[in-house]
Amino acid sequence: MEPLQILECSPPLAREPLDAEQAAGVARVFKALGDPVRLRILSIVASHAGGEVCVCDINDAFELSQPTISHHLKVLKDVGLLTAERRASWVYYRLVPEALAELSGLLNTPVTV
């Protein structure tokens, strides 16, 4: 499934019940956020001045093996929360702000509650 299309067709949770297909797509993204290491990686990338972070810097921030971090980065990339770009020997990850915004919109509760 195309990463950014996972979210774009789902109304806010509080507007109407999600159908099974919408729920499956959205759940993929929330599941990616449902791990402490991935949340920390995402916040490192999201809060980093310049908007992008080298994998080597992320590795340094954790006491986990390099393959483990690589795995988590892949999960975040596969659901469309991050993008990766290789430049020379290094790979830089960057937030996809639209994805976060979509999720945030999904969680909005109507004013009339």
Place this chain on the structure above:
Amino acid sequence: MEPLQILECSPPLAREPLDAEQAAGVARVFKALGDPVRLRILSIVASHAGGEVCVCDINDAFELSQPTISHHLKVLKDVGLLTAERRASWVYYRLVPEALAELSGLLNTPVTV
């Protein structure tokens, strides 16, 4: 951990990196959202006129066993997304809008990006 305290002390992901403890708390909630059945249950409750839904109605909305639905409701309640109230023979679940709002705030990206 107290359900509503899981979220209240965490800044937006894009402001500063989460520490391990914050990430663990927030991840619990996102993990609860990372299942299609739970997302659908949540959206059923959140979008229901009157704000509360009887368990029996939720059961009817799925082709899953009653204990499975009960399990998912417990997960959502344990992380503070739903509350339950028994009245006579029936149990009614209700959304905790503040929890959704907190999550939504966590995902907000600063204007300056």
Place this chain on the structure above:
DNA sequence: AGCTGACATAGACTACTGTCGATATAGACA
């Protein structure tokens, strides 16, 4: 008290996930 219906809990089973070490791949450079 006993029965019935609504919901929760317990235990088992399968499938998935996070982690690791080992290995592959890609680029820079001598």
Place this chain on the structure above:
DNA sequence: TGTCTATATCGACAGTAGTCTATGTCAGCT
């Protein structure tokens, strides 16, 4: 070409999560 560094992929293993059946608990009713 060969080597070194950075990152990704593979395969294995332990722990976790979703589902089920069986059973327990609670409230209302006869």
